[in-house]
Amino acid sequence: MSEKLTDLFAIDVFNEATMLERLPKKTYAALKKTIQNGEDLDPSVAEVVANAMKDWAIERGATHYSHWFQPMTGITAEKHDSFINPTSDGKIIMEFSGKELIKGEPDASSFPSGGLRATFEARGYTAWDCTSPAFLREDAAGVTLCIPTAFCSYTGEALDMKTPLLRSMEALSTQATRICKLFGHDVKKVSPSVGPEQEYFLIDKAKYLQRDDLIFSGRTLFGAMPPKGQELDDHYFGCIKERVACFMKELNVELWKLGVTAKxxxxxxxxAQHELAPIYATANIATDHNQLVMECMKRIANRHNLACxxxxxxFAGVNGSGKHDNWSMVTDTGKNLLDPGKTPHENIQFLLFLSAVLKAVDLHADLLRVSAANPGNDHRLGGYEAPPAIISVYLGTQLEDVILQLIETGEAKSSKDGGKLNVGVHTLPELKKDATDRNRTSPFAFTGNKFEFRMVASSMSIGPANTTLNTIVADVLSEMADELEAATDFDLAVHDLIKKTLTEHQRIVFNGNGYSQEWVEEAERRGLPNIRSMVEAIPALVTEKAIKMFEKHHVFSAVELHSRAEIMYETYAKAINIEARTMISMASVQYIPAVIKYTKRLADSINAIKxxxxxxxxxxxxxxxxxxSSLLAAAQTALKKLQKLVSEASSINEIDKMAIFYRNNVFPAMAELREPIDALEVLVDKDLWPVPTYGEMLFEV
Known part of the structure; x- marks a missing residue:
């Protein structure tokens, strides 16, 4: 880097510093009010902002602008328009109006809508999200001004990940602010603070391009484990290979320029697996940033002849990837409402918010599970790697002790202290221990001053998970605020409410080994749901309980929830269909012909020797x-069975039944085809094997 990092950071972002420099004071003040207080945006303000944004972008080399939005595909979408407008003398001028800033119009019927938009009902709108700053992206297309937006239908329903997230943030702020004011704090706004850790794999691009399964489905549908996997634990936190380090260096620079705090x-x-974690940001900005992280990873990997x-x-047989979503609530005065302080047993406000989260997770574990569901996560959750499919909350020994004191005696008198750690070497410093250990098997773990929701899938937007978290906590806080506002003795009422809530929802707390069979049995005794697949999770979206809650807080309407359930069923069915058809193709034109060629070579060898x-x-x-020959026959039998089942699935008209059929019938048949092919991989001459093996992909980077 030729520039200092402090000078480079956010250089491509139209952030507060840039706005303060380029906008008139009155315009800047008006826009700040909209961003901070949610006040309506004056069109005249938008006009001035648009002109300043255009000038800034053009000075940086931009020729086009784009409304950058997040439809329900899980990735981002954009349509590029140039700044040019013709003049009467045959020349052009560069223009960008407030109307163009505020509103765009993509084709809504061409994105997943769950029936909200038909082909003949194409109109949809993108609306500027001024709370998330615009940014410049430079790639082969040149420099483009990207404007974060929400996306809705002509009839007003949300067609994206961002709109419900913004609604849920308002709901959480409203209810959390009510609680803060009851404690005597002058709080005007509470925001969810989010830090998503991103796991990913890097493999050689040339090998990637030889694997149809990776190209079409993102995962290997066939592949035998090499002699070595991750059993030696030597890759975790190990020395980063130079080729990967070069990728990481360029990725960091690109993200820093975009204002993403890659840490x-x-x-x-x-x-071949790696992780990137940022510093926390407000939930909608963190969501935008995580989408940028994933986009940049793929684009920059390509420059290094890698595939992300x-x-x-x-890869079967080694750990999969997740996205740990670290979530907390922060007031506009800078107070983290989930910070227990040095003496949690005396921090009544913290204990109330903690009990609210526990109740929310207990009551709506099914919604949290579906918020993290996609076809890929079915391979990971509950598969003896982080985390299990059963939702529980890890609090650690300190908070669990405080809760037990409250439940058993009605009063908490002490908090366990972490103390000091002496490792027995005089030259090493004495370390201050945390008050509790960590538990990597917990899907929802308290980690000091935040909760870490560890179920989110690595390829997913974090929007749905945080929308759900915000809403379920807002709903419980709403009930608590109603009760406390009506109380004549606040101190007594809040004490009784905390004890009552913790007692009723103690079952959700589990500090043990989430991977063990004993926990599966214990969770069943406690009545905690064990939702093993995406298809099993989807119905939670449209229960009477869910619809009532989401509508109460104006996050989703019943129509929007039903549309999302339909989209999820359709996504699952299409994903498994693509995987199954890819398996059929690979087995038919790659694996079986290669094995037949080898059997002929063997037979010729036998005859020649004889x-x-x-x-x-x-x-x-x-x-x-x-x-x-026996394995080849088994593969052919499994192939015919899979072909028949895929054909049967295509004749099912109802999308939920089709998804269930894919899960219960096609999915197991895919495993049946994989088994003999993987067994053949370790028997057939390597020179004849048609695709790169796990060993070549995982260790040759």
Missing amino acids: TQHNEAAP LLHEKP EAVPDADISVQTSLLKEI
């Missing part, structure tokens, strides 16, 4: 030929 980078547990895999389980040395021992060749 931590390291090797993850599986070979964001799928939750690109002819040359009639009494020679050919038992090894014969045994190998029989074994391979």
Whole structure:
């Protein structure tokens, strides 16, 4: 880097510093009120902002602008328009109006809508989200001014990930502010603060391009484990390879220029797996930033002849990838409402917010589960890697002790202290221990002053998870505020409410090993749901309980919830259909022909030996030929079965039934086809094997 990082950071962002420099004071003040207080945006303010934004972008080399939005595909979308407008003398001028800033019009019927938009009802709108700053993106297309926007239908329903998130943030702020004011605090706004950790794999691009399964589905549908996997734990936090380090260096610079606070980078547990973690930001900005992180990872990997895999389980047999969503609530005065302080047992406000979160998670575990559901996550959740499919909350020994005191005696008198840690070497410093350990098997863990929701899928937007978290907590806070506002003795009422809430929802707290079979059995005894697949999770979106809650806080209407359920069923069915068809193609035109070629080579070898040395021992060749022929026959049988089931699935008209059929019938048949092909991989001559193996992809970067 030729520039200082402090000078480079956010250089491509139309942020507060840039606005303060380029906007008139009155315009800047008016826009700040809209951003901070949610006041309506004056069109005249938008006109001035648009002109300043255009001048800034053009000075930086921009020729086009784009409304950058997040439809329900899970990725971003954009349409580029140039700044040019013709003049009467045959020349052009560069213009960008407030109307163009505020509103765009993509084709709404061409995005997933769950029935909200038909092909003949195409109109949809993008609306400027002024709370998330515009930015410049430079790529092969040149420099483009990207304007973060929400996306809605002509009839007003949300068609994106951002609109419900923004609604949920308002709901959480409204209810959390009510609670803060009851404690005597002058709080005008409470914002969810989010830090999403992003896990990903990097493999050689040339090898990636030889694997149709990676190209079409994002994961390997076939592949035998190499002799070494992750069992030595030598990749986790290990020395970063130079080729990967070059990628990480360029990724950091690109993200820093975009104002993304990329902080931590390291090797993850599986070979070829890595992680990037940012510093926390307000939920909608963190969501935008995470989308940029994923986009930049893919684009920059390509420059280094690498392929970035964001799928939750690109390789069977080693850890998959997730996205740990660190969530907390912060007031406009800078107070983290989930910070327990040095003496949590005395921090009544914290204990109330803590109990609200516990109740929300207990009551709406099914909604949290579906907020993290996608087809790829079915391979990861509950598969003896972080985390299990059962939702529980880890609090640690300190908070669990405080809660037990409150439940058993009605009063908490002490908090456990972490103390000091002496490692037994005089030259090493004495360390201050945290008051509690960590638990990587917990799907929803308290980690000091925040909750870490560890179920979110690595390829997903974090929008749905945070929308759900914000809303379920807002709903519980609303009930609590109603009760406390009506109380004649606030101190007594809040004490009784905390004890009552913790007692009723203690079952959600679990500090043990979430991977164990004993926990599965214990969770069942406690009545906690164990939702093993995406298809099983989807109905939670449209229960009477869910609809009532989301409508109460104006986050989703019943129509919007039903549309999202339909989209999820359709997404699952299409994803498994693509995977199954890819397996059929690969088995038919790559694997089976390669195996047949090898069996012919074996047979020719046997016949040649017999002819040359009639009494020679050919038992090894014969045994190998029989074994391979048997596996080949099994593969062909499984292939025919899968073809038949995919054909049956296509004739099902109702999308939910189709998704269920794919889950219950096609998905297991895919595993049946994979088994003999993977077994053949370790028997067939490597020179004849048609695709790169796991060993070549995971270790040759």
